[in-house]
Amino acid sequence: MALFYLKKDKTFMKKKATMQDVADLAQVSVMTVSRVLNNKSLVRERTVKKVLRAIESLQFKPNTVARSLAGKKSYYIGLIYSNPSDAYASQLLFGALKSCQKYGYNIVIESLNEDLKDIDSVIKKIIGGQSIDGMICPPPICNRPKILQKFIDADIPIVRISPEQKCDKIPCVSMDEKQAAYDMTTYLINKNHRDIGFIMGHPDHGGSKLRYGGFQESMADNNIKIKDNLIQQGYFSYESGFKCAEILLAQNPRPSAIFASNDDMAVATISAAHKAGLSIPGDLSVVGFDDTVAAGITWPKLTTIHQPILEMGELAADILINHIGKPSIDGENRGHILPYHLVERGSVAAHKPKS
Amino acid sequence: MALFYLKKDKTFMKKKATMQDVADLAQVSVMTVSRVLNNKSLVRERTVKKVLRAIESLQFKPNTVARSLAGKKSYYIGLIYSNPSDAYASQLLFGALKSCQKYGYNIVIESLNEDLKDIDSVIKKIIGGQSIDGMICPPPICNRPKILQKFIDADIPIVRISPEQKCDKIPCVSMDEKQAAYDMTTYLINKNHRDIGFIMGHPDHGGSKLRYGGFQESMADNNIKIKDNLIQQGYFSYESGFKCAEILLAQNPRPSAIFASNDDMAVATISAAHKAGLSIPGDLSVVGFDDTVAAGITWPKLTTIHQPILEMGELAADILINHIGKPSIDGENRGHILPYHLVERGSVAAHKPKS
C-alpha cells in the first residue's frame, strides 16, 4: 500500500468567491449582496433573484471570519457547566454543536469546578475575552441568579436548561421532570410495588426537587405512605448512589423497588444489589432517570425515563443564535417543553408479596 | 428572590485594548507588537520587555477574528470520526478542546456514518468550506490512506491517533497497545488462568490487531496454546460483545477468564455472565481495555488498561496547532507514544482449578 503522495500542484486551485465577485456578476454593489444575505426584505425582488443566481453559480459562501470582524458578533456561543455527568455534558454539547453547525456558529466550553469557587474569574474571562455572543446555562448554573445576572449585565443573552424556576425574562428549555417522575412512580405502583425506595439527586439541581415532587405526588395519589427510611439523599454520582443503595438494601423490610433520580445512581443501585447477592428484577426492581449510555450496559438493562438531552442542547443553541442581535427578547420564546418517554427495559418485575 | 434586574448602564464600559493601544503605550509600531506576539526572536530584548509590559498593563488579548482574517489561518481544527464509542469520542474531544483553548483555536466536529458512505461529501465540505487549519484523525479514518491523501492534497495538515501502521510523513500519537495487551494477558496467566477467552475488536481499527497480537504473543511466550473456539470476533460495541460472551460462556470447558478488546465489550461480558448466573470474579474473571466510564459502573468494577485518551486528544491538537503554517513537518515530531497502565479493580480473581 503506497501511502501518501506528494501534494498536488495547486496552480489551478480556484480561489473562493467573495462578495465582490458576486456583486460583479450580478451587476450590483456588495452592499446589495450583503442585504440579500441578511434582510432580503429591503431589496427589490428582481434584484434578489439576480444576486441569488450569482451566489449559486459562484458557489459563494460568506466568510464568517470577515463577517465577525466587520459586524459586532463573534459567532461563538458558550456552554458553561460544572458538575453534570460527562454523559449529560457531552449530549448537550453534541446537540448544541448541531445547531451551531447549521448556523455557522462555534461552541466554546467553559467548565467550572464543582464548588463554583472559580466562577468569578471564569466569568470575567468570558465577558472580557473573545466576546461570546450568548451562553447556554444548564444546571446548576441556571439556578444561580447572581451568575446569570452577570451575563445579563454584560449584555450576553442566555438560555437556561431545566431551570428550577421559570422566569419570564429569560428563555429556557426543559422537560416536565415532575410529571415524568410521577409517571415512573405510578408505573412501579401498578406493578404492585408499595415499599419503594427513592434516591434523591443533587440538592443544587432543580431537577432533584421536581423528580422527588413527582414521586411524592404519585405516592399520595395512590394513598401510599412514604417511609422516611426509604428516602436517601444522593448527589447524582455513581458513588453517592452506591452508598444510598446499600443503606436502602439494609432496611427492614427491604424495599421491593428503588427509584434513583438519575441513571448513574440507578446503575450503582444495580451494582449494590449484585454485591448483596440480590437478583434483578427478581429480588429488586430498579429504575432510573435520563437514559444515558449507562442505562444500556447493565444486566439487566435499565428501565428509565428518556430525557431528550441532545434535543435540549440543540434547541437551546438554536434559540440563542436566533436571539443574538435582536433588540430584545420578545414574549413568545419563553418556555420550551420537550417530550420525554418512559423506556421499559429489563430492570423491573411485578412485585409478588410473600403470602 | 428578586431575579434579573435591568441591564447596567454601559456608558463607562471599557473598550477592549487593541494592538494599536499597546503600540502607543510601548512607543513602538503595531508591527513590532505583532512580532512580539508571534516570533519574539526577531525583536530586541529590551523592546520585547517594553511591549510585554504594555500588554500586561492593558490586559491586551489579541482578537482572533482579526488575526484570522488578516492571516491565512482560520483558527479552526477539525476532529473527524465515525464509529468510535461516544465515550472515546468525547474524551478525545475534551482533550483537544484543552489544547485549543490554550492556543485560541476552535474545534469543529465532523461525524461520519459508520459505513463512511458520506465521506466524499463531508471532505468536500471541509476542504471547500470554512477552511480548517488542520485535522485530527482517529481510527478508523487514520487507516484510510485515500481519505488522508485528500487532506494532504488540500494542504491541510493532519495528525493521526492510534494508526494501524506508522508513516514517517505524518505525525501520530498513540500508545503501545500491543504491549499493553501483552501485559494484561500475562497478568491473567499469572493468576493461573489458562483457558482465556478473547473478544476481538472491530477489524477496521488498527488497535484490534495490535491488541490481539499482544494476547497471542504473551500466550506463546507462556507456552499456552490458544484454542480457536475461545477467540470471537466483536466490533467494539456492547451488543457485539454480549453475543461473543454468550458464545464463549457456552464452550466446554468454559474459559475461566475473558479478555475483551475494549471496555464496552468487557462490560457486556459481565452482563452476559450475570445473565448466565455466573458470579464475577468467582466463576469468571473479565478484563477490558480503555478505562472509559463504563469500567467504573459495573459490579464488580472492571480491571482494565487505562488508555490516555484525553491526553492523546490534547497532544494531537497541540502538535497540529504547532505545525500549522510551518513550512513542512520536520523529522522530529513523528511518533508520540503515551504511557498506559493496568488498573486493577474487582473483576479478576486467581483461578483455582477444580481438583
Add this chain to the structure above:
DNA sequence: CTGAAAGCGCTTACAG
C-alpha cells in the same frame, strides 16, 4: 430600493 466610503484589528510583503 440601492451605493460609495470607512473601518473592524490584525498580518503580510516590502523597505530600510
Add this chain to the structure above:
DNA sequence: CTGAAAGCGCTTACAG
C-alpha cells in the same frame, strides 16, 4: 532589529 502601507472580506452608518 523596526516601521509605513496595503489588504483580508465583510458590515455599519450615511447618503441619495
